[in-house]
Amino acid sequence: MSVDPSAAYVVGVDFGTLSGRAVVVRVSDGAELGSAVHDYPHAVLTEALPDGTPLGHDWALQVPGDYVDVLRTAVPQAIAAAGVDAAQVIGIGTDFTACTMIPALADGTPLNEVAGWENRPHAYVKLWKHHAAQRQADRINSLAAERGEAWLPRYGGFISSEWEFAKGLQLLEEDPEAYAAMDRWVEAADWIIWQLTGDYVRNACTAGYKGIRQDGEYPSREFLAALNPAFEDFVASKLDQPIGELGAAAGTLTKQAAEWTGLPEGIAVAVGNVDAHVTSAAAAALDPGQMVAIMGTSTCHVMNSAEILEVPGMCGVVDGGIVAGLYGYEAGQSGVGDIFGHFVKYLAPEYSHERLTELAARQKPGEHGLIALDWHSGNRSVLVDHELSGLLIGETLATKPEDIYRALIEATAFGTRKIVETFTEAGVPVREFIAAGGLLKNRLLMQIYADVLNMPLSLIGSEQGPALGSAIHAAAAAGAYPDVRVAAAAMGRVERDVYQPDPAAAAVYDELYAEYSTLHDYFGRGGNKVMRTLRAIQRKVSS
Secondary structure: OOOOHHHOEEEEEEEOOOEEEEEEEEOOOOOEEEEEEEEOOOOOEOOEOOOOOEOOOOOOEEOOHHHHHHHHHHHHHHHHHHOOOHHHEEEEEEEEOOOOEEEEOOOOOEHHHOOOOOOOHHHOEEOOOOOOOHHHHHHHHHHHHHHOOOOHHHHOOOOOOOOHHHHHHHHHHHOHHHHHHOOEEEEHHHHHHHHHHOOOOEEHHHHHHOOOOEOOEOOOHHHHHHHOHHHOOHHHHHHOOOEEOOOOEEEEOOHHHHHHHOOOOOOEEEOOOEHHHHHHHHOOOOOEOEEEEEEOOOEEEEEEEOOOOOOOOOOEEEEOOOOOOOEEEEEEEOOOHHHHHHHHHHHOOOOOHHHHHHHHOOOOOOOOOOEEEOOEOEEOOOOOEOOOOOEEEOOOOOOOHHHHHHHHHHHHHHHHHHHHHHHHHOOOOOOEEEEEOHHHHOHHHHHHHHHHHOOOEEEEOOOOHHHHHHHHHHHHHOOOOOOHHHHHHHHOOEEEEEEOOOHHHHHHHHHHHHHHHHHHHHHHOOOOOHHHHHHHHHHHHHO
16 A cells, blocks of 8 residues: 655554553654543552452462553543644554563453452462462573573573463463463553454464464473473464464454444554553664663663574563564563652652652762662563562662662672673674653653763664554554555664763772672572572562
8 A cells, every 4th residue: 555654644652561551643754743642541450359358478460451542542632732634644553561461251351350250369460570470480481491492592491470371271271261261372562462453363472472472383282281281272272363464454443443433434453562562662772772762660771683683681682573574682671660660669768769860879889888689670681580579788878879879889780791791792782772651751760871881872863662563563554655664764863972981980880790799699580598598588478
């Protein structure tokens, strides 16, 4: 289909952890003309279901109906804010947090919406930061290493508790009735496309990174049966589905979805995608060596390479996982903004983020005498262990809240440096570091990252990177551009080298990073298993 970009618009919808954002974008140049946000009414369920049914430790659930509400509210509001004629919208693209899983019936109905299942925790969405499947992940990793499974090195040697197989195995073993009742174990990124088009198409991104699909194959039936005999047909009966390539059309907008959104029936709907991975297109960062860090509640690090190599602790390498023709790599930190938010909410409620940042900015690197480990939500990369927890060393009776706040910022920067160094040492060098996400607003944090990494920081030229990236994929799916790379060149934007490292600060951070690395290996690589022991005691006394 031939489309005149100068007279066309696309919509990108970013489904985040707490809300969904819709953005209307001009196809010709990527100008963002209007946006709207809809907060999920149920937010994240960590303590109880809506009816009060209690949840265990490390649970994080959501209500899928909240996602549909985003389509009903944020999309029409964004169109109104943009002041454009909805008839000129030629496509819609979406992105989602991952790995976020929905147990559904064969027609896409979420299990929690089926009568009689409202009070069953395993009938609800398991959000990306649901970490209660760590024991299942441990077994998957142990068995895969023992059997020498060829796919394991593609994930840095570890499968995460956040991903499809660990969460699916937890569902089977803790609520076999729910497992039997569900027909499809669906990534939310694909479920929302199912709602828009009426067709269930699995996207190549989550299938590769979160679904252990490599070279067209999933883990074998023999492997799954060795984990649990009832898990043998997990892929065949619950997971497998036709794969849609990124930037292609998954289908067209149904009449019902058109009524929800106010968009024209029959427009192109792009194949689903992940918030981090679409942001590379929004930042015009699709070339090898450009690492994009999407920094929000967590941080996801993505980059492309012409080669496929084994990077210890990475979240995966997937052919075409970000853009066609290159190998896409992913790593990440499970907690970043969440760590700062937890500190302010529970440990320093009399302060705001702005006030703590102002006070912390008055300090020199190393002045507070502290060092922290950024594992409050476990470690995604490079240890891939969500039984790990946070640590603070150096606290005295003179320690103030702003000292700890700065130490936590520095700890997340050290965690990012560990990822960057691991990639570079494995032969996948990071030549440019591009930051995106909500944390860009904190100038102190950005400068600390530049100093800790000792390299310039470029910034995405949009406050809504994932939504813009989804819109770019929608433009490609609608035929306005031949592919995502060409669309990104026209519609993406980046500001180069905005933050420069300070040599004196970088030298101090080199010293502190050496200590961070010692603690990282001691607590994270088996030198001291106290963090896992504490988790085990907590589960025992809470059961």
